[in-house]
Amino acid sequence: MSLINKIKRILGDYAEKIYVVGxxxxxxxLNREINxxxxxxxxxxxxxxxxxxxxxxxxxxxxxxxxxxYRVVFEGTIMDFTDMKGKDIYEDLLHRDFTINAMxxxxxxxxxxxxxxxxxxxxxxxxxxxxxxxxxxxxxDDPLRMLRAVRFASMYKFNIEEKTKHLIKEKAxxxxxxxxxxxxxxxxxxLKSKESFKYIRLMDxxxxxxxxFPEVYKxxxxxxxxxxxLDAWHHSIKTVEExxxxxxxxxxxxxxxxxxxxxxxxxxxSGKKIRDILKLAALFHDIGKPESIYIDAENHIHFYNHDxxxxxxxxxxxxxxxxxKKESSLIKKMVLYHMNPLSIYVNxxxxxxxxxxxxxxEDDSIGCLxxxxxxxxxxxxxxxxxxxxEHYRDFILRMFRRYVDYNNTKTPLLxxxxxxxxxxxxxxxxxxxxxxxxxxxQFYGDIEDRNDxxxxxxxxxxMKKI
Numbered sequence: 001m002s003l004i005n006k007i008k009r010i011l012g013d014y015a016e017k018i019y020v021v022g023x024x025x026x027x028x029x030l031n032r033e034i035n036x037x038x039x040x041x042x043x044x045x046x047x048x049x050x051x052x053x054x055x056x057x058x059x060x061x062x063x064x065x066x067x068x069x070y071r072v073v074f075e076g077t078i079m080d081f082t083d084m085k086g087k088d089i090y091e092d093l094l095h096r097d098f099t100i101n102a103m104x105x106x107x108x109x110x111x112x113x114x115x116x117x118x119x120x121x122x123x124x125x126x127x128x129x130x131x132x133x134x135x136x137x138x139x140x141d142d143p144l145r146m147l148r149a150v151r152f153a154s155m156y157k158f159n160i161e162e163k164t165k166h167l168i169k170e171k172a173x174x175x176x177x178x179x180x181x182x183x184x185x186x187x188x189x190x191l192k193s194k195e196s197f198k199y200i201r202l203m204d205x206x207x208x209x210x211x212x213f214p215e216v217y218k219x220x221x222x223x224x225x226x227x228x229x230l231d232a233w234h235h236s237i238k239t240v241e242e243x244x245x246x247x248x249x250x251x252x253x254x255x256x257x258x259x260x261x262x263x264x265x266x267x268x269x270s271g272k273k274i275r276d277i278l279k280l281a282a283l284f285h286d287i288g289k290p291e292s293i294y295i296d297a298e299n300h301i302h303f304y305n306h307d308x309x310x311x312x313x314x315x316x317x318x319x320x321x322x323x324x325k326k327e328s329s330l331i332k333k334m335v336l337y338h339m340n341p342l343s344i345y346v347n348x349x350x351x352x353x354x355x356x357x358x359x360x361x362e363d364d365s366i367g368c369l370x371x372x373x374x375x376x377x378x379x380x381x382x383x384x385x386x387x388x389x390e391h392y393r394d395f396i397l398r399m400f401r402r403y404v405d406y407n408n409t410k411t412p413l414l415x416x417x418x419x420x421x422x423x424x425x426x427x428x429x430x431x432x433x434x435x436x437x438x439x440x441x442q443f444y445g446d447i448e449d450r451n452d453x454x455x456x457x458x459x460x461x462x463m464k465k466i
Contacts, residue, residue, distance in 0.1 A: 003037070003077060004110050010055040011107075017042040018107040019089050022096065025103045025116065029126055030156075037079045040092050040104065046070055049081040090119055097145040098152065098164075099125045099132045129158040133167060143174035147186040150203050154193040165206060172207030180321040183212060191276040194248060197241040200283065204237070215313060218290035229383050232286040238382060240282045243374035247275060256400045259407075263366040268326040277327050278367050281334035282374055287313045288335070311336040333364060334371055341372035345395050349402070351444045358406040359440075365403050369396055409442045413453040422454065423461060434460075 008015045020028075022038040041048055046062075049070035053060035058074030068083030085095045089104050096102035099122040109115035116123060125132050131149050133139070139146050146168045149160050160168070175183065190199050203209045210217050219233035230238065247264060250257040264275035286303075288310025294302045311332050318328035340357050347353070358365045373396040380389035412435060419425055419434055434457055441447045447456055 003074070004107065006056065007052055007079075008107060010052055011048070014043070014048070015107045018048070019084075019092075019104040019117075020107055020110055021089075021092070021104045022101045025105055026100050026122075026126065028105075028110075029103075029113070029116070029123065035077055037077065039079065039081045039107070040084045040089060041081050042084045042088075045081050045083050049079075052079070052081070089117060093117070093119055094134060095141070096120075096134050097138055097142070097148060098122075099134055100130075100152070100158075102134050129156070131158050131160045131164060133164045136167065139167060139171040139174060143171065144178045144182050144186065146171065146175055146206065146208060147178075147183060147203075150199050150206070150208070151186050151189050153202065154190045154196065154199040160202075168206045168208070172211045175208055175211045184321050184323060187212075188272055188276065191279050194244060195241075196276075196279055197237055197244060200240060201237055204233075213317065215287055215290075215317065219286065222290055222293060232289045235379065235382070236283050236286055238378040239285065239371075239374045240279050242378040242381075243279065243282045243371060246370055246374055252397065252400065256397075256404070259400075259404070260366055260370070263363055268330065269324045272324070272327060274330065274367065277330055278334065278371060280327075281331045281338075281367070282371055284310070284314055284317070284331065285335050285338045285371065285375060286310065287317075307336055307339045330364065330367070333361065334367055337361060337368050338371055338375060341369060341396070341399060342376055344399070345376075345392065349395075349398065354399075354402050355406070355440050355443050358403055358443075359436075365406075366400075369399050369403070372396065406443055409439045413438060413442065413447065413450045414457070419457065423457060 004020075011018065019040045020037065021040045023036065024034055024038050027034050045068060049072055050060050052058070053072040053074075056072070056074045058072050058079075061071040061073065063069050063071035063080065070081050072079040072081065085092045093102040093104060099120040101122070102118075102120040103122045104117040105115055106117075120134055131152050133145075135141075149164065149168065152158060153160055190196055190203075193199060200209070203212075204216075216233055219236065220231050222232055247260070250260060252260065264273065264278075266274050268274060268277060286306060288306040288308070289303045291309045291313065292303045292306040294304055296302060314332050314335055315328075318331065323331075337357070337360070340353070344350075344353050344357070357368070361368055373393060376392045377389045380386070380392065414435070416431055416435065419431055425431055425434075437460070438447060438453050438456060441456060442453075447453050
């Protein structure tokens, strides 16, 4: 028996006073999988939701009592029961955000598409893939709706109609009144889109980026120099676009592509994947440039240490936006190290800087190399230096090959116990240094097997170089 039929049976005649509303109806029309149900209730919503939870064997959560919303969770499905706003369902729908969400069906009519209640023309807007506000007061009532408009555009590949765009531009600063947690929730969903760069650009066009991240505004006035034909902000959006192209196409050998996919698909927290969080790192990789402008005697512009300054600026942003520790750490790390691969490219590949980079970042070396390719290639393509872009792609492939070599040194040739027993070593700080030196020289190619490792330690101990 379907969940809807179970609820109808539990509620009996009272089911006539309950409506399925909002996103549930929208997704029902679009034939999308429904994991969340929204119900508008005319009556004692608390008692009804408790009854449903009890009879289903689900969990009852007073989710947002101040808004008259009570949540029931059953077998991974979320059901929100909310007090009807106004005297009837028609008045309730007038309080919704967008016309595509301002439709309802009686619970008893849920399986009959002829009984959709649609006073605002949402069905027609769905057909035309249009996001349109219900009321001019919509964004005053809840400014987060402006960001939700972009989120719906990214999820459904819809367009925001012009009047709604204009109203968002007019009201964009109201987003500052919304908690950072609610804002980041919407942004994380937008980042899941395979073409999130389009919706970052849309957020910027609507004035939302400047309102949420005022640091962005400074990036729009700087950045053009010998290497860059775009300002720092528009280059950063291009970097996100290039990064998304790279991870979508994955034009690497099979073994490297597999390694990259496994890394990108790792969860950081609450379902946020590395592949999506790296988009924020790409977007903010040059955030330190406004703080590091230097004009030399020949009037050339430089941005010395913008990676270091960028990491500090991002510390403030991640705190303000209350990002999780893992997300914050990854983004800041990527910004701090984003120039390292380019520096190796300029100075030539050699073991010492490679080992330093890989040992500092470990698995996140993969993210760093992907972002470096996105950064440099987007710069070269914008300047129509296509051969330079291709050379850098080849360089990154070689870097990935060397990272595989580094990864192959993870299994130690000698264990800590081997060293303690063979060399009567009791200084654990020295023990860690020995293990580090063995791995480093294995990566350099100077140590190939266990016997080489033992000889290496013996020689270094005699020379007191360890």
